[in-house]
Amino acid sequence: MKKIEAVVRPTKLEEVKASLEDAGFSSLTIVDVKGRGQQKGVIQQWRGQEYRVDTLPKLKVELIVNDEDADKAIDIIVSSARTGNIGDGKIFVLPVEKVVRIRTGERDGKAV
Amino acid sequence: MKKIEAVVRPTKLEEVKASLEDAGFSSLTIVDVKGRGQQKGVIQQWRGQEYRVDTLPKLKVELIVNDEDADKAIDIIVSSARTGNIGDGKIFVLPVEKVVRIRTGERDGKAV
Amino acid sequence: MKKIEAVVRPTKLEEVKASLEDAGFSSLTIVDVKGRGQQKGVIQQWRGQEYRVDTLPKLKVELIVNDEDADKAIDIIVSSARTGNIGDGKIFVLPVEKVVRIRTGERDGKAV
Ligand SMILES: Nc1ncnc2c1ncn2[C@@H]1O[C@H](COP(=O)(O)OP(=O)(O)OP(=O)(O)O)[C@@H](O)[C@H]1O
Ligand SMILES: Nc1ncnc2c1ncn2[C@@H]1O[C@H](COP(=O)(O)OP(=O)(O)OP(=O)(O)O)[C@@H](O)[C@H]1O
Ligand SMILES: Nc1ncnc2c1ncn2[C@@H]1O[C@H](COP(=O)(O)OP(=O)(O)OP(=O)(O)O)[C@@H](O)[C@H]1O
Ligand SMILES: [Mg+2]
Ligand SMILES: [Mg+2]
Ligand SMILES: [Mg+2]
Numbered sequence: 001m002k003k004i005e006a007v008v009r010p011t012k013l014e015e016v017k018a019s020l021e022d023a024g025f026s027s028l029t030i031v032d033v034k035g036r037g038q039q040k041g042v043i044q045q046w047r048g049q050e051y052r053v054d055t056l057p058k059l060k061v062e063l064i065v066n067d068e069d070a071d072k073a074i075d076i077i078v079s080s081a082r083t084g085n086i087g088d089g090k091i092f093v094l095p096v097e098k099v100v101r102i103r104t105g106e107r108d109g110k111a112v
Numbered sequence: 113m114k115k116i117e118a119v120v121r122p123t124k125l126e127e128v129k130a131s132l133e134d135a136g137f138s139s140l141t142i143v144d145v146k147g148r149g150q151q152k153g154v155i156q157q158w159r160g161q162e163y164r165v166d167t168l169p170k171l172k173v174e175l176i177v178n179d180e181d182a183d184k185a186i187d188i189i190v191s192s193a194r195t196g197n198i199g200d201g202k203i204f205v206l207p208v209e210k211v212v213r214i215r216t217g218e219r220d221g222k223a224v
Numbered sequence: 225m226k227k228i229e230a231v232v233r234p235t236k237l238e239e240v241k242a243s244l245e246d247a248g249f250s251s252l253t254i255v256d257v258k259g260r261g262q263q264k265g266v267i268q269q270w271r272g273q274e275y276r277v278d279t280l281p282k283l284k285v286e287l288i289v290n291d292e293d294a295d296k297a298i299d300i301i302v303s304s305a306r307t308g309n310i311g312d313g314k315i316f317v318l319p320v321e322k323v324v325r326i327r328t329g330e331r332d333g334k335a336v
Binding site for chain 3: 002006007008031032033034035036037038040054055058060074077078081082083084085086087088089090091092093094095
């Protein structure tokens with residue numbers, strides 16, 4: 001199994017969730033995060049002053065999927081989260097060794 | 113080492129923590145999350161109207177343990193987090209390559 | 225690639241971020257968490273009563289780096305997050321199999 005962690009714009013969450021669900025990926029977990037990428041935050045203007053905003057609010061969408069479904073889920077997230085502007089986010093894929101559904105005790109492929 | 117990520121009902125946190133501590137697992141990290149599983153959220157009634165609640169508040173309990181302790185910790189979480197109803201949660205296990213205790217610089221088995 | 229998860233004192237965040245940035249690690253994600261370590265929380269006094277605070281607020285700093293940069297980033301976090309007192313935090317390193325920059329579709333080394 002794989003864990004897909006996608007850091008996306010908060011404004012794109014609904015589109016990402018809907019696109020994933022349309023493709024059969026209904027299960028997911030969402031975490032409020034803050035972050036910065038290669039631009040090291042952004043310069044903003046306020047009352048004529050420039051100041052640097054260090055980190056921006058993002059959402060991390062986490063989904064655990066079977067190996068053969070990972071690339072499809074990644075493609076869906078890329079398409080639905082992209083605006084084409086800097087700050088669109090990143091996707092990270094990590095290996096998962098075990099999955100358990102707490103209610104039933106089901107494991108791995110049956111529990112994902 | 114392994115990272116155990118357990119997404120559980122908020123109402124079960126105290127029971128999960130106490131059961132883990134009784135078995136010697138005192139160290140853990142807790143993250144506020146929202147999520148949905150295979151039921152894609154729930155239908156609720158409010159003033160006679162039905163509406164779908166997309167994601168529900170959950171808690172993610174993260175604990176890093178030595179390899180030989182992982183199955184014991186998983187069993188404890190399953191027993192203490194289970195109500196038998198849908199939405200009881202999921203456990204994911206990921207490999208961990210390195211652990212460092214910041215105060216002492218201790219590594220791996222000594223730092224977990 | 226590696227995922228470095230560092231649970232640190234909230235009061236150390238700015239120092240950790242600045243030290244990482246000085247060494248070229250500008251990209252990171254921050255998560256608000258609560259946790260406890262081997263001391264199982266702390267005993268506090270309030271109006272003459274002792275009570276146990278179960279978990280303390282911490283920040284989890286997550287950064288995905290190329291393999292050859294992981295040890296440098298870990299050393300920087302240890303130096304900048306350490307006070308020498310209990311509760312300084314922990315660093316966990318996990319393997320990452322894939323990275324995608326959503327804006328460009330760039331992968332792995334080019335996307336970190
Ligand atoms: N290497 C990384 N490690 C941890 N988090 C990251 C990393 N890169 C990006 N992120 C997270 O993703 C969010 C969005 O990053 P962002 O899209 O700005 O990446 P980028 O590399 O700067 O690409 P772009 O040039 O398209 O902006 C950041 O705010 C941060 O939370
Ligand atoms: N595949 C998954 N990927 C990421 N998060 C998940 C996944 N499955 C479940 N979760 C998280 O666990 C929480 C609880 O899931 P839940 O117990 O409803 O799983 P389920 O598969 O629907 O099982 P059940 O039929 O017992 O309800 C979700 O709200 C979500 O945060
Ligand atoms: N094994 C672990 N699994 C998950 N989270 C952990 C683990 N150990 C520590 N943490 C997280 O790191 C935070 C800080 O831990 P802490 O520095 O107190 O570790 P410690 O092992 O007790 O070391 P020290 O003796 O220096 O206090 C905890 O509040 C918790 O969020
Ligand atoms: Mg950027
Ligand atoms: Mg469910
Ligand atoms: Mg401690």
